[in-house]
Amino acid sequence: MIRKFSTKNPAKTRILILGGGFAGSNVLREAQKQFKGSDIEITLVSQDNFFLFTPMLPEISSGMLHASDITTPIRTFCKAANFCHAKILSIDVENKSVSVIRIFDQKESVLEYDYLVLALGSKDNFFGNNNIEEFAFTIKTLEDAIAIRNHVISVLECADQERDQILQEQLLRFVVVGGGFAGVEIATEINHFLRDATKKYYKNIDPEKIRVIIVSARDGILPEVGDELGKFALDYVRKSGIEVITNTKAVDAGEDHVLLSDNTIVPCATLIWAGGVTVDPLIAALKCEHGQSGRLVVDSYLRLKDYPSIFALGDCANLVDSKNNIVYPTTAQIAIKQAELVSENLVAEITGNESSLKQFDYHNKGVMATIGKRTGVALLNGKKIRGFPAWFLWRSFYWAHLPTREKKIKVGFDWLLSLIFPADIMTVGFIKKKTLSRLETPIYSAIERSIDQTPSVSSYL
Ligand SMILES: Cc1cc2nc3c(=O)[nH]c(=O)nc-3n(C[C@H](O)[C@H](O)[C@H](O)COP(=O)(O)OP(=O)(O)OC[C@H]3O[C@@H](n4cnc5c(N)ncnc54)[C@H](O)[C@@H]3O)c2cc1C
Missing domain, CATH: 3.50.50.100 (FAD/NAD(P)-binding domain)
Structure with missing residues (x-):
């Protein structure tokens, strides 16, 4: 059944997803289902044009698996969304825009958004060495x-x-x-x-x-x-x-x-x-609250404090599991579960139906x-x-x-x-x-x- 959407903003609403890993590509897939039949414009930006299945990455090094076994072109997920193969240069949360540079010819451009999803994962931390x-x-x-x-x-x-x-x-x-x-x-x-x-x-x-x-x-x-x-x-x-x-x-x-x-x-x-890992310098540069290893502090709806139109999830988000008072670990399972919630909360935000916002309450199975x-x-x-x-x-x-x-x-x-x-x-x-x-x-x-x-x-x- 096609859902009918009446958005807060009568003009076309734009969702911009940054990152095509476990978090970003799953928000993309879920959001496409949630917004099927609406005129919401979804765009995913990633410097890699593929999704990488990291748990099997060590098996590439040993030759047990091949690169194409564990990589999937992001475009295969884009049933009703745009893909932008570019490196993100900066994020301007006040003007709701993101500067990117195309991978092929280094041409710069600016993408505007109404709702932003930050899913840029983590980077290796060399502790300054x-x-x-x-x-x-x-x-x-x-x-x-x-x-x-x-x-x-x-x-x-x-x-x-x-x-x-x-x-x-x-x-x-x-x-x-x-x-x-x-x-x-x-x-x-x-x-x-x-x-x-x-x-x-x-x-x-x-x-x-x-x-x-x-x-x-x-x-x-x-x-x-x-x-x-x-x-x-x-x-x-x-x-x-x-x-x-x-x-x-x-x-x-x-x-x-x-x-x-x-x-x-x-x-x-x-x-x-x-x-060890830390966040991408882009994430570190954002003027908002940061937690463990520079991760972005989010509320239980996975929104940035003071920026309800910005969601963050996966390795770059810092959310405390209230049941045992520890920060959710950086794992693919958590990123996937958070992606399901973010897509549902995007619907709640975009339709102005705040009462249906859901909190992230995941019991890590192991x-x-x-x-x-x-x-x-x-x-x-x-x-x-x-x-x-x-x-x-x-x-x-x-x-x-x-x-x-x-x-x-x-x-x-x-x-x-x-x-x-x-x-x-x-x-x-x-x-x-x-x-x-x-x-x-x-x-x-x-x-x-x-x-x-x-x-x-x-x-x-
Ligand atoms: C070797 C290895 C083994 C692992 N094994 C497991 C496991 O067995 N089980 C498990 O649960 N977890 C495992 N993990 C952890 C898991 O991979 C992460 O928790 C998960 O990938 C987090 O998802 P994410 O989407 O937040 O980040 P990522 O999957 O890292 O995705 C980040 C995305 O952002 C893009 N990006 C980053 N910076 C930019 C930029 N400036 N411009 C444009 N695009 C950008 C990247 O290209 C990528 O698409 C493993 C990780 C590694 C490295």
Whole structure:
């Protein structure tokens, strides 16, 4: 049934959505349904012309999945909306306008709005450390994942030819900073890939020399899943050959090393930073209340305080869950749920029906992570699940949330093929680092400590 809308503003009402991630693209999809048959104009602006399914991003780095498996053109969602492929330059909340620059030819223009939806996600936070920012890889975008993949394979190619033992060991040391979901998932993916690829293809590399090291500022890893599952995850990743250095931070880096907070220098050719996020500078610059990591403080209707025509959601929004007094975490599930609410509240606002505004009241059902081949941990409604069942749940849940049938088929096939065929070691595209100097620093009390803690049996599935 087509809904009839009578808007507060008799002229055409314009909704502008900034960002095409989980939050923005789901507001777009829901709002199109809500406003079907009305003459509301909906436009989504994003610097990427695709939606990226981030939970499977680490699997791009390991070659388990391909870029096109986890990306969907935003235009496929635009049934009755406009898409603007542009980078947002500034947001003027007083004049209700947004400046953008076209990606292709850098032409600038201004988009006006009546209602604005801020869904610009988050950016990596290097805590002001320029060297780490320069020398580390990150795992946030598709380009990041492809860059890691190309780099890791190039390192193997180089190490296979290297006859200098110290330099070869340096090449084969991969440091991942961050013991949260992104850090653990990328470390376990590349660990598995490196060991498989080396055994199969790189005859001059002893797989025992591969050292994947997670540096965690906390006592363990994956604090979100609680102490018991966190301990299980820590023991498991150590058994799979990953060294975990806890209660330690990375404080500096160069192209051939990482410096840790206990003054250990780790010579390496690969540093991956998953050590924290902050908001986009555009969001940080908005003159309104900011919360944790610069996120925008919103009311329970997901509107900015003092700006009822501006909604914010997803990673860039700061909303306190009143039931347990903590800020909703930056997860895809939360972004999707908030998108449903924002589209309904847009209807309430636009029709002037304030009494039907709904509050965000979501009970987070749980968290899940993969921690190695066919192994995971999951905390669902307080129930602790570990090992294969948790991994299977993770895969089923995220597979079911892929946005189109085409993506589900592609991902399903690629997962199936990975059971039959060995790791793909082809590099395509760019390689970030080309040179590496030999760092002859003696090794590294912290790492040796961590090795001592590593149980001897390897049961990486
Ligand atoms: C490696 C990794 C693994 C993850 N795994 C999980 C998981 O297993 N489960 C889970 O729930 N969550 C996971 N997350 C977190 C999840 O991805 C985020 O919480 C979610 O993407 C937030 O959605 P969002 O729409 O707020 O932001 P995003 O999805 O980041 O979308 C932001 C959008 O804004 C656009 N944008 C940003 N700046 C500009 C600009 N200046 N101009 C134009 N466009 C711009 C971007 O292109 C993008 O389209 C993971 C994240 C990463 C990085």
